[in-house]
Amino acid sequence: MLHYKSDGHRTSDAVRQAIIPLSRPGGVAYAVTMMNGACSLPDAMVTHNWGNLFRDLVAGICADALGLSEYALVSELLDYDVVALESMLANSGKIQKTYWVCAFCIAQHSCVCHSISARDVDPVHGTEPPTCDCGWPKCFNDTPEVDALGRSVHCELNKFDDMMGHIARIYDQAVSNLFQQQC
Incomplete structure (x- = not known):
């Protein structure tokens, strides 16, 4: 998502415009693609709302890994200093902590990639994201x-x-x- 705006794009936008296209070749969950097929047990499960800002989902996960009780500082770092955030995670020894997030761990090509709802309009461009024509069974x-x-x-x-x-x-x-x- 080259046009990604952290203060506007929701989890649904990230799924539609990044996760689905990046996982299309294998029709598998994006986590499988990211991990080159390697399995790992999660240390935590994350629940989320597809309408919330994607940045806040990531910030919440990073804040948890850092042992923080809230994620505002992490949101700021995601916007302005990702290198500092990566350093904080590395120094905490928690950068390898594994989280299960359905947006990443469910094969979107087995369910929702082929359709969009009226709410799925990109907040930056104002256009509907393309549907996927991968042909994987739903x-x-x-x-x-x-x-x-x-x-x-x-x-x-x-x-x-x-x-x-x-x-x-x-x-x-x-x-x-x-x-x-x-x-």
């Missing part, structure tokens, strides 16, 4: 095949509870293993 909450709870098996949008349970089990097992090694 799966929503009720797309067959469904599980016993009526949830689509192939949909990524309805797996938050499952994902959180899976991560909790992995961490519980890791803690249990560590405890057993110490005894």
Whole structure:
């Protein structure tokens, strides 16, 4: 997004104009593209609103990594001194902390890339973002095949509870293993 404006572009804008185009070749989640397919467990899950400023989403994540209780300073640094922010994160030892953010971790090509809503107008140019013609199959909450709870098996949008349970089990097992090694 060469025309990105931190005080105007929302998370939905970043998804439509950056994440979807950058992840289009593989039709996978942008996190998979960024990590070259490597898996990592998140240290935290981030919930967000697609209508909020993307800068504030990033600032909130960085503030959490830095142990700050609010993100105003980080927002300022994102706008005016990213190098200082990167230095602060590196010096804190938390620059490698992993966060799960659905905008990055769900394959947008499996669900929303092909359509836009009336609200999806770029705040800088005033134009609708292009839709994606990747052709990847789309799966929503009720797309067959469904599980016993009526949830689509192939949909990524309805797996938050499952994902959180899976991560909790992995961490519980890791803690249990560590405890057993110490005894």
